[in-house]
Amino acid sequence: MASGWVVEADRDVCIGSGACAFAVPDVFDVDDSGGVILVGPVVTGDERVVEAVAGCPTGALKLIKGGA
Amino acid sequence: MTELVLDRDRLRSLFDLRSDVYASRGGTFETDPYPTFARLRETGPVHPGAPHEALGWTGDVFFQGLPYPERPHFSAYDYETCARVLQDDDDFVTNTPALPGEPQMPDAAILFMDGQRHRRYRKLVQPSFVPGKAVWWLENWIRATVTSLIDGLAADATVGSVGSVGRVDLNAEFCAPIPLLTITGSFGITIEEALDVRAAVTSDGQDVAILARLLIPTIAARREQPTDDLVSVLVQAEVTDDDGQLHRLTDEEVLAFAFLLLAAGSGTTWKQMGITIVSLLNHPQALAAAQADRAFLRGVVEEALRWMPTDPVFSRFVARDTTLAGVQMPAGAVIHACLAAANRDPTRWERPDAFDPFRPVKAHLGFGFGPHTCLGAHVARMEMTHGIGALLDRLPGLQLDPDRPAPRIIGLYERGPDTVPVAFGAVT
Numbered sequence: 001m002a003s004g005w006v007v008e009a010d011r012d013v014c015i016g017s018g019a020c021a022f023a024v025p026d027v028f029d030v031d032d033s034g035g036v037i038l039v040g041p042v043v044t045g046d047e048r049v050v051e052a053v054a055g056c057p058t059g060a061l062k063l064i065k066g067g068a
Numbered sequence: 069m070t071e072l073v074l075d076r077d078r079l080r081s082l083f084d085l086r087s088d089v090y091a092s093r094g095g096t097f098e099t100d101p102y103p104t105f106a107r108l109r110e111t112g113p114v115h116p117g118a119p120h121e122a123l124g125w126t127g128d129v130f131f132q133g134l135p136y137p138e139r140p141h142f143s144a145y146d147y148e149t150c151a152r153v154l155q156d157d158d159d160f161v162t163n164t165p166a167l168p169g170e171p172q173m174p175d176a177a178i179l180f181m182d183g184q185r186h187r188r189y190r191k192l193v194q195p196s197f198v199p200g201k202a203v204w205w206l207e208n209w210i211r212a213t214v215t216s217l218i219d220g221l222a223a224d225a226t227v228g229s230v231g232s233v234g235r236v237d238l239n240a241e242f243c244a245p246i247p248l249l250t251i252t253g254s255f256g257i258t259i260e261e262a263l264d265v266r267a268a269v270t271s272d273g274q275d276v277a278i279l280a281r282l283l284i285p286t287i288a289a290r291r292e293q294p295t296d297d298l299v300s301v302l303v304q305a306e307v308t309d310d311d312g313q314l315h316r317l318t319d320e321e322v323l324a325f326a327f328l329l330l331a332a333g334s335g336t337t338w339k340q341m342g343i344t345i346v347s348l349l350n351h352p353q354a355l356a357a358a359q360a361d362r363a364f365l366r367g368v369v370e371e372a373l374r375w376m377p378t379d380p381v382f383s384r385f386v387a388r389d390t391t392l393a394g395v396q397m398p399a400g401a402v403i404h405a406c407l408a409a410a411n412r413d414p415t416r417w418e419r420p421d422a423f424d425p426f427r428p429v430k431a432h433l434g435f436g437f438g439p440h441t442c443l444g445a446h447v448a449r450m451e452m453t454h455g456i457g458a459l460l461d462r463l464p465g466l467q468l469d470p471d472r473p474a475p476r477i478i479g480l481y482e483r484g485p486d487t488v489p490v491a492f493g494a495v496t
Binding site: 015016017018019021022023025029030032033034051052054055057058059 | 154155187190191194195197198199200429430431436437438439441443445446449
């Protein structure tokens with residue numbers, strides 16, 4: 001079973017606002033087509049990622065806290 | 069650096085919440101709305117009626133979602149409910165749904181579109197407004213404007229100084245022109261024409277004719293020869309229409325975008341920058357932290373957006389009969405999401421009424437939420453952090469002018485300081 005945090009991004013829901021990329025630029029960015037991309041690893045326990053997921057305007061991000 | 073040529077009297081009259089321009093937004097409203105918002109959040113969080121009614125405002129209001137006297141109105145005052153109203157595209161919509169017997173209103177601009185159509189059109193401009201593009205805005209328009217404006221303040225300080233102190237009201241002289249000249253510059257509009265554009269987009273007559281006269285030649289020129297600006301992005305954009313056909317934006321579609329972006333881009337950041345400067349200068353510890361490290365301004369800007377958003381309400385319509393926080397509302401009703409109240413929800417922030425830029429940054433509703441979340445958020449952030457940073461760089465000893473009345477945050481549906489009077493020492 002996977003351990004550690006994983007973020008799933010639904011690009012059909014994403015509107016490319018860049019709220020996540022502003023909050024955690026080392027993890028999220030927006031590509032030229034205006035959709036979110038993951039540019040770095042999600043560190044388990046990184047509270048900034050929790051806030052970025054909660055703060056996604058369209059609810060396109062999902063944080064999966066993998067079990068140990 | 070060329071000197072900015074702006075008619076100062078006209079600038080002051082166009083950017084004055086107490087002027088007639090803002091009467092329909094409750095510009096002269098002076099009461100602190102937050103105690104009422106707190107009570108409504110605690111006793112609701114959803115109530116019948118619009119926020120201005122709860123605040124005792126009896127003047128006429130024309131704003132997004134208002135007045136619509138033939139429809140029932142509801143308002144939400146907590147974070148969770150407001151976030152749902154803004155994000156949920158099934159129960160709530162942004163384009164006015166027709167009542168029985170009414171024709172459906174057209175949705176020419178993205179602010180009034182919903183669902184996939186909104187997504188298709190917003191995606192045309194979204195890539196120009198992502199965080200990575202903020203530097204493009206800075207280097208093309210923001211930096212030059214800020215530099216010129218501070219050069220002007222410096223010149224004035226020499227002429228009109230008392231001792232070695234310069235004094236100025238930053239509200240109209242600094243906060244207003246930065247976003248105005250940034251967004252007009254991106255549309256190829258000259259500095260001389262910028263105030264005409266501002267007058268056109270704030271007139272309740274929605275003076276599209278003035279805008280068309282100024283922009284049609286530029287649109288034609290960019291179709292021939294694109295440059296590195298927003299008009300070029302728009303004229304080259306291709307959108308899939310409702311029939312599945314790909315087409316370039318028409319002049320009318322470019323103008324609809326232009327009207328919205330010029331109106332939103334030239335008015336909101338003006339007031340939010342004033343709120344941020346006043347809040348910062350009223351908080352000695354935060355000012356010291358920003359003086360020591362300009363990176364601290366990022367948190368100052370976010371906290372001001374949370375604590376006192378210039379646009380306190382975003383309104384939508386109920387798409388189908390629904391229940392929100394226990395309150396039943398019929399299809400066609402107007403639902404006002406009170407962002408200002410949600411941003412002080414004590415379940416999300418400790419000491420929510422305190423302006424505290426040292427608190428951890430959390431997502432807030434200062435730029436709205438959902439698919440209509442502010443398109444220009446990252447441009448606005450850059451305008452504010454760069455503009456305020458440049459003031460701190462070049463105007464040593466920057467403080468609120470102790471010899472002038474303290475600024476007051478006024479306004480109902482558009483909020484901002486009445487003045488931003490500052491004093492400073494020698495200019496560098």
